[in-house]
Amino acid sequence: MLRRILLTAAVAAVALVALVALQVSAMHHELPKGYRSWAHVKSMVITDKSHGLYGFHNVYANPAALEGLRAGKGFAKGSEFVVSFYEVGTEGPMITQGKKIMDAYMKKDAAAKQTGGWWFNAFGPDAKPLGVDVVKGCYECHADGAKGTDLVFSKFIE
Amino acid sequence: MLRRILLTAAVAAVALVALVALQVSAMHHELPKGYRSWAHVKSMVITDKSHGLYGFHNVYANPAALEGLRAGKGFAKGSEFVVSFYEVGTEGPMITQGKKIMDAYMKKDAAAKQTGGWWFNAFGPDAKPLGVDVVKGCYECHADGAKGTDLVFSKFIE
Numbered sequence: 287m288l289r290r291i292l293l294t295a296a297v298a299a300v301a302l303v304a305l306v307a308l309q310v311s312a313m314h315h316e317l318p319k320g321y322r323s324w325a326h327v328k329s330m331v332i333t334d335k336s337h338g339l340y341g342f343h344n345v346y347a348n349p350a351a352l353e354g355l356r357a358g359k360g361f362a363k364g365s366e367f368v369v370s371f372y373e374v375g376t377e378g379p380m381i382t383q384g385k386k387i388m389d390a391y392m393k394k395d396a397a398a399k400q401t402g403g404w405w406f407n408a409f410g411p412d413a414k415p416l417g418v419d420v421v422k423g424c425y426e427c428h429a430d431g432a433k434g435t436d437l438v439f440s441k442f443i444e
Numbered sequence: 445m446l447r448r449i450l451l452t453a454a455v456a457a458v459a460l461v462a463l464v465a466l467q468v469s470a471m472h473h474e475l476p477k478g479y480r481s482w483a484h485v486k487s488m489v490i491t492d493k494s495h496g497l498y499g500f501h502n503v504y505a506n507p508a509a510l511e512g513l514r515a516g517k518g519f520a521k522g523s524e525f526v527v528s529f530y531e532v533g534t535e536g537p538m539i540t541q542g543k544k545i546m547d548a549y550m551k552k553d554a555a556a557k558q559t560g561g562w563w564f565n566a567f568g569p570d571a572k573p574l575g576v577d578v579v580k581g582c583y584e585c586h587a588d589g590a591k592g593t594d595l596v597f598s599k600f601i602e
Contacts, residue, residue, distance in 0.1 A: 305460060322602060323510075326484035331539040344487060352481075372601070381489040381539070383601050443530070443541050444480060 315407040315415055317389055318348070321368040325352045328443040331381060333374050341371035342383045351394075355442040365394040367438065386411040390424070392437075401425040402437050414433045473565040473573055475547055476506070479526040483510045486601040489539060490530050499529035500541045503598045509552075513600040523552040525596065544569040550583070550595075559583040560595050 327345040334340060347355060351365035368391050371383030383434045393405045406424035418424065428437040485503040492498060495522035505513060509523035526549050531542030551563045566574045576582065586595040 318578050323483050325481050326502060326504070328541055329487040329500070330541065331489060333539065334537050336539050342487070344484060346484070364488075379490050379492050379495050381491065383486055383488065386602075 302367070303431075315391075315405060317368070317391060317407075317409045317413045318366060321346050321348070321366070321389075324348050324368070326365075327352075327355065327440045329373055338432075339371075340374070342374050342381070344370045344372075344383075346370070346438075347442075352442070354436075355438070355440070360436050361394045361438065363394055363396065367392050367440070369440075388416060389413075392424070392428075401426050402429055404428070404437055466475060473549075473566075475526070475549060475567045476524060476570045479504050479506070479524070479547075482506050482524075482526070485510075485513065485598045486524075489532060491539070498532070499545050500532050500539070502528045502530075502541075504528070505598075505600075508595075510600070512594075513596070513598070518594050519552045519596065521552055521554065525539075525550050527598075527599070546574060547571075550582070550586075552594075560587055562586075562595055 304311070307350075324346040327347050329344045331342045332340050346368045348364075348366040350362045350412050351367055354361035356366050357384045368430065370389050371387040373387060375382040375384035388411070389409045391405075391407045391409065394403060395405055395440045396403050401420060402425055404425075406420040406428075408418045408424070410416050425437075482504040485505050487500070487502045489500050490498050504526045506522075506524040508520045509525055512519035512523050526547050528547050529545040531545060533540040533542035546569070547567045547568065549563075549565045552561060553563055554561050556563045559578060560583055560584075564578040564586075566576045566578075566582070568574050583595075586597065590597045
């Protein structure tokens with residue numbers, strides 16, 4: 287009987303932790319409204335469809351992140367970036383933005399201990415999370431390639 | 445003597461008109477400060493160096509122009525666009541923004557009668573006017589290709 291009670295309590299505790307984690311995760315992992323009016327940091331294009339980051343990329347920064355980028359002295363809590371990925375289109379001589387593929391998102395928060403002090407996520411064209419493994423799919427590459435700039439790859443282009 | 449006075453007065457009048465015209469022109473033809481914080485409308489790339497519009501293009505709209513673009517009902521006086529042209533660079537699999545080539549500029553003003561109600565200009569990387577013929581080099585192509593959208597080629601991409 288004691289064993290059953292302990293087991294039930296343990297299951298309940300795990301479920302509670304999972305629920306809280308999900309809520310915290312959801313809180314930090316919503317695509318922010320209005321990011322299309324944020325400052326544009328830069329754009330770039332990867333035309334190779336087999337590349338993991340294929341697409342026409344536009345990088346946006348909220349005011350806190352922009353200040354960090356321009357000052358080059360790190361990022362304040364609440365700094366946010368969105369990288370919008372579009373299909374690579376062509377119209378005559380032009381390489382153009384096609385349909386939206388996804389929005390990649392990062393937000394500075396010391397609470398995101400597992401991912402270097404940034405929450406990461408990726409959202410489909412419907413703004414719903416794509417369910418990527420943010421440790422393997424985002425953090426590890428940022429930690430490896432952009433460790434000298436607080437995990438931020440993009441430089442602001444004047 | 446009367447002839448000399450009249451001639452002098454005429455020359456002075458012409459000089460005055462020219463001076464006023466230059467000042468009006470300069471007033472409308474300065475690259476606006478802060479346009480890099482305006483909303484980003486879209487980007488596109490023309491890689492062919494022989495093309496007249498070669499470059500990595502980023503299009504920015506001030507708040508008035510953005511409202512016009514999104515509502516699709518024309519542009520209020522004071523609407524402004526800047527298209528920043530950069531060299532087309534490559535880094536590994538990426539097509540990137542290279543050095544700034546120029547900034548093309550248009551501003552809505554009914555007083556710009558010769559160019560369809562928009563002031564046009566183009567500025568070098570030093571923000572000084574390039575001295576282009578804005579009628580032949582800007583207006584005529586916009587009037588021909590974008591007459592249904594008040595001479596504005598770009599559409600806002602969400």
